[in-house]
């Protein structure tokens with residue numbers, strides 16, 4: 001395959017994946033919603049979950065987005081230094097978003113800051129956002145795509161705590177965000193927490209945490225324990241589905257961390273809503289690909 005054909009192929013695959021992910025939830029999210037729905041006992045909670053499942057069925061059958069807010073597209077890329085399209089990747093992802101916007105279709109969600117006009121294409125200065133990780137001596141490319149809707153983006157917050165605040169300070173920060181803005185994000189929520197040195201390192205980790213498959217804990221034993229404690233704590237707020245009260249507020253809490261400066265604790269929260277539209281795909285050097293997030297995806 002020559003380079004032009006390869007770029008065209010990868011653009012089309014990514015456009016289809018983006019469009020599809022706006023209509024069909026990933027397998028892990030759907031399974032978790034089924035689990036939480038089965039554990040709610042009020043009529044209101046059960047009705048809301050049944051409506052969510054009906055919504056998912058109709059979105060698939062009618063080939064339409066499952067939520068009107070198809071978000072700003074974000075891509076977490078882990079690209080091998082020897083992947084043949086490494087130099088073309090950022091441009092082709094942008095093209096894929098334009099294509100998906102027309103074909104899926106996706107709502108127009110890219111407003112140029114300060115100039116205050118909607119580009120109508122879902123691309124603009126810095127959108128879609130591409131977060132890069134380079135894998136040395138690899139020729140494959142792994143991509144998470146994510147639709148960052150307005151409601152689920154709203155609770156996002158980051159700050160740097162004094163070192164004496166400790167892990168209690170991290171807990172207070174997360175619970176303050178959940179009790180103030182959690183409701184806006186269409187629960188049950190996936191809560192991503194980043195713990196690092198500064199606001200930007202913690203913030204990026206908190207969003208990356210939302211890409212981790214549900215049910216997988218942090219590899220750090222203590223962080224995994226904190227995930228469980230935070231999950232229990234946020235559930236006890238009783239947000240329930242769509243914030244209408246219930247036994248479960250969250251699909252999970254994921255913590256990602258790095259080492260930090262001894263004098264600071266950077267902490268951040270990012271939230272995914274019940275309609276958590278992420279997708280995961282891995283390309284090899286010949287552009288054969290595997291979609292791991294949606295086993296029924298036929299792209």
Ligand code: SF4
Nearest residue numbers: 067149151152186273
């Ligand atoms: S929070 Fe999620 S489900 Fe609710 S409107 Fe926004 S994108 Fe849609």
